[in-house]
Amino acid sequence: MRQVAILGIGQIKVDEHWDLSLRELGGNAAFAAMQDAGLDRIDSLFVGNMLSPMVSGQNQLGTFFSDWIGLWDQESVKVEAACASGAAALRAGLMAVAAGEMDSALVVGVEKMTDKAGHDVTAALATAADADYEVEQGVSFVGLNALVMRRYMHEFGWQHEDFAPFSINAHANAMHNPYARLHEKISVDKFEKSSMVATPINLLDASPIGDGAAAAILVPAEKVASLQGKPRVTIAGSASATDSIAVHSRKDPLFLSAAYLSSRKAYDMAKVGWEDIDVFELHDAFSIMSALSLEASGFAERGQGVRLGLENEIGPTGRVPVCTRGGLKARGHPVGATGMYQIVELVQQLRGECNETQVDGARVGMAQNIGGSGATILTHILKAEQG
């Protein structure tokens, strides 16, 4: 396999974009990435999206976007793995370029979730769970995560407020990210007093949905020296693993085995360990997932993920900086786009473009994107190399 580099990145603000259609959301992120890369012709397009057939009545998003973007005639396809669709599209594009089958790939994660009057986005999101054995019983997606969080608190003796640092850190970092959905600092008091959604998950445990799109352009690494003095960013590790789709079928619902497997594969491929990761964009769809992700990926012992937050180790100057641009919690979670926002944000960190939330000397970044309640998990490791 050829080594692959990220030549350009693009994103739009996660928001309620009533003035932008699905076409424009994805197109604007793609155009930004093409401008950043200085390319107007790309061999292929990989789109990550979860909801468009249900919410926008539009399938075949690969060709839908290659048509709109002007990549006429070029190969394109859509990849779907629920909320991990973004990273799954990245991995499909990566394999295509790595295989030598094409010399450039545009990867776009895109989701239009608001302004479709009358459509039930909560029901559409529930298609990530097991339709026959979970959704049929009336369990919503947040409900599943609430069951996991409650069990975790019971098993390991944590209180609800112990999860506050995850949300506080995400909100604090998002203050400095113009592309973030929420620009509002929060406190432990505010965290504890926010509205209950599904006990013990309250509004500030949960990430907000939104319209969004983020994109990256992949090329063989040997074709890139450095970008105007900025380091070359390569995809050093990439892996995907799965667990049962229904939470109740897992040997241990408090352990993300697909995060364990995909992170270990990615570490091996990138020839690093968790202690080498300078910045970790994890999938904090709910605060409980931050803890489970840190534990399964090697950063904390079982049941001790929350301790990293309580000990102030997750901020940009901490031992394990997470969600440095706001994470799902405050940048926002436009589901099929989220995995690509994580990649764009890692590239910003490795290029040193993050200003107030820049992790000093960041050279190795990791992103973990989760589909369903831990059913599909992809881990990517990016490295900065001085040109």
Next chain:
Amino acid sequence: MRQVAILGIGQIKVDEHWDLSLRELGGNAAFAAMQDAGLDRIDSLFVGNMLSPMVSGQNQLGTFFSDWIGLWDQESVKVEAACASGAAALRAGLMAVAAGEMDSALVVGVEKMTDKAGHDVTAALATAADADYEVEQGVSFVGLNALVMRRYMHEFGWQHEDFAPFSINAHANAMHNPYARLHEKISVDKFEKSSMVATPINLLDASPIGDGAAAAILVPAEKVASLQGKPRVTIAGSASATDSIAVHSRKDPLFLSAAYLSSRKAYDMAKVGWEDIDVFELHDAFSIMSALSLEASGFAERGQGVRLGLENEIGPTGRVPVCTRGGLKARGHPVGATGMYQIVELVQQLRGECNETQVDGARVGMAQNIGGSGATILTHILKAEQG
């Protein structure tokens, strides 16, 4: 890139399977392929599907099926390109194995279209067209094809009955395929008298939907000698190309430019020309598409595709045998599964397992899978090599 071979195939009958869930449909085809290959452990799963989020309320089909099939922990993903989802999943699996990223890939095309009370499958199918500029105007999918067929008849002077041989051939071949949806011979008279759907497309111009699943297992070619005396089947050519998603945006709506581009790329990759193709499984969703596919792929001049049928050249003993197991028209068109049925059927031909519809000495087979009204088109060329 490593050369890739097809080690095993599996399929279920296309039908109204009221007794089988989505899980069981895909699972049964996968198990058949695993049994055929003699493998019970496979590195990865690629699922082609178009409608399940809408029709079955189930997304994340990669993990949904890896869980059900017992490929626990393994990488999996779903690929969607409307009715070309099956071939798009094959191509994703092919690139993963060819890149050396994994040593085996199970590719399953699956679609559950019946028995979901109250759900409008016609509306779900329309998501393959342009939601903003086609569907919004009230044009159905068959309506779009009808406009193209009418224009073709006008431009090139053909009558409706000139298309009859495509359907007659498909129905005749399906008589000998136990997995086909329809087992009924038809005549020109019956073709001309069948019910009108959208002028000039009548019931016998159109392929029937159905529940179905077909699967193949891909491995590096060097790991396969021959299969119990049967030839080794390799994927010699694979290409994907796109056109505008809306028919009205095309320079020429009577020419499938994505079929032209993908077939030429596949010919180049396989080092063959159209005259070397012994059997061609084309995408006869509507009879007009058979003509356009033959023309764009080099088998006929512009506007002359129907002549191959009228001159009796498309049967198993003809110059260009098409739809040798019934095609979409009579084997049936379970949309996201169709591309994989074509692959399974080509392997059957190249292994010499087709009995009454066996093409004598078939060594090179081609499959063409179309998403939307020609928007995404994938062409695959398989070769038989004596072990």
